[in-house]
Amino acid sequence: MAKPKTTQTKTPTIPAVGKPLSVRVQDEGMRDDLAVIMRTGCTASDAVRQALYVLANAYYAAWDHGHYPPGTTPQIIAHQLAPYDAQQAADQAV
Numbered sequence: 001m002a003k004p005k006t007t008q009t010k011t012p013t014i015p016a017v018g019k020p021l022s023v024r025v026q027d028e029g030m031r032d033d034l035a036v037i038m039r040t041g042c043t044a045s046d047a048v049r050q051a052l053y054v055l056a057n058a059y060y061a062a063w064d065h066g067h068y069p070p071g072t073t074p075q076i077i078a079h080q081l082a083p084y085d086a087q088q089a090a091d092q093a094v
Contacts, residue, residue, distance in 0.1 A: 023048055037050060058079075
């Protein structure tokens with residue numbers, strides 16, 4: 001039986017839908033980043049879900065638009081935010 005080449009990368013197994021996912025808070029910087037997202041009132045799990053969603057969409061866009069080859073980690077140097085649109089209470093409507 002042939003041994004796999006040491007330069008050959010192994011694709012990690014993607015967890016099944018519904019399977020719990022564990023993420024270790026590795027350092028104070030990661031804890032501080034999590035705290036920033038949680039200032040919106042979400043849970044740690046919600047914060048991780050939101051961060052995963054944003055990053056996955058950035059990767060997908062980079063690959064889909066041909067900026068990076070699929071599977072290559074894009075270098076993200078900027079982000080774009082929609083303008084804040086405060087919702088008016090019903091009694092403030094004009």
